[in-house]
Amino acid sequence: MNQEAGSTPQAQNLPGCYRHPDRETGIRCTRCERPICPECMVSASVGFQCPECVRDGGGSGPAPAAARPRTIAGGTVTADPRLFTKILIAVNVAMYLAIQMQPSLLRDLALIGAWPPAPFSPTEGVAGGEYYRLVTSMFVHEQIWHIGFNMLSLWWLGGPLEAALGRARYLALYFVSGLAGSALAYLLATPVTQTFGASGAIFGLFGATAVLMRKLNYDLRPIIALLVINLIFTFGWSSISWQAHIGGLVAGLITGYGMVHAPRERRALVQYGTCALVLLAVVVLTVIRTAQLT
Known part of the structure; x- marks a missing residue:
């Protein structure tokens, strides 16, 4: 009327x-x-x-x-739901270009357990007190195909997840997954192995995407098929850190579940509490490995 x-x-x-x-x-x-x-x-x-x-x-x-x-996870709906994804891609690309101009940055920022290797007292690496490598290694790439594949995956997975979770929760998921991948690589890889790349965080996005699609009753076959293909490459190529991929995937599944299944009345507590528990596991793994190498 x-x-x-x-x-x-x-x-x-x-x-x-x-x-x-x-x-x-x-x-x-x-x-x-x-x-x-x-x-x-x-x-x-x-x-x-x-x-x-x-x-x-x-x-x-x-x-x-x-x-x-609000988003399905309780985040605020924003005008640009891909803003943080764009920023993450920009940081990764900037780091890649910096390494091309100054190759020594790769050794300075990549994840290295200890150098010289045990049983000598480490003077370089995470065991030597360079814990920042657990984070900086998440933004380091050397080959063009490596950063190209990772950034395409980040754009394809990250944008929808950022829109669904909200910026703060999405960023927490990304860093928690990346740190979990770094911690597992630090724990299981040989101390002198250089590990780097955004793959751990991106596998976390894979896991969270599967949880979100299951929550929304979407067809899981496309994401499962893509994940299986990536896992085949992970275990089929010796130069790929399967530890970082599996660590990120497990962290993404756990954190993603906490994000989308948290009860409304205790949403923030459950969501960020889940992130805190995964980070606690990262700290425990790091302490255990450091004790082994020093």
Whole structure:
């Protein structure tokens, strides 16, 4: 039913739009509850919002949390759902270009357990106190095919996951998975082996994607087939760190499950508590391996 302003005495009692006071309206913003006319309405998951609330730059007081659009994992819906994926790709590409110009950076940033190898006292590597290598190795690539394949996978898997989880949860998943891959490689690989690449974190995205698709009742066969192909390459090529891939995959499955299956009333506690437990496992593995090599 259409209703013209001023056509009945009841319509004359309607409030005016807060941006256009001469336009009477019966619609209010679901966040700040100010009256808004059709020109100012912005469709939301529930009702309509005013332009200021959409930009998070206005409103008469804080917006009710329940009215804010949320992802399936409770994250905030953003204008650019792939922003952090783009930033991660940019950082990886920048590191790749830096290594091409200064090849010695590869040895400085890659994951090395210990050098000289045990039983000598390590002077270089994670066992020698260079724990930052567990993180920096996640952004190091040497060959063009290596970074090309990893960045395509990151774009294909990361964008949808970032949109589904929200930026903070997505970033937590990425780093937790990457660190788990680094920790397992540190634990099981020979101390002098150089391990590097974003593959551990990307295998974590594989695991979380499978959990999310199962939650949404999507067909799992495409992601399972792609994962199987990647695992065949993982165990079929001697130069690929299967430890980092398996560590990242397991961490992604666990963290992804905590992200999408957390009960609404304790969502943040369960989600970030799951991340904390995986990080605790990373610390334990690192301490155990360091004790073995020193």
